[in-house]
Amino acid sequence: MKTTEAITTSPPPALVVIDWLLTGASEQQIREALSEKYPDVNAAEVMVEVQTQLQAAGRPNTDAVKGWALMAYRKIYQQMLQIGDYAGALKAVKEITNLT
Secondary structure: OOOOOOOOOOOHHHHHHHHOOOOOOOOOHHHHHHHHHOOOOHHHHHHHHHHHHHHHHOOOHHHHHHHHHHHHHHHHHHHHHEEEEHHHHHHHHHHHHOOO
């Protein structure tokens, strides 16, 4: 899915809670928001799912993360060349070199 496409379905409560956590919301704020926005869900079950997802995120496949970073830097490099930012392109090349 392209990032410019509109999301037509609402995300699952666990993903929403993770976003709330990343913005600094407290557990009390999250529980209140869950009861308001998702009155039919069990908040305790959602919090367990959030913990499970956060634990999994803490054990990334390092090769996959490195590959993602290399691809991201390559995209940045291409964009820097397109706009004529050769200093930025050179920085991207240096970062790619540091990762390899």
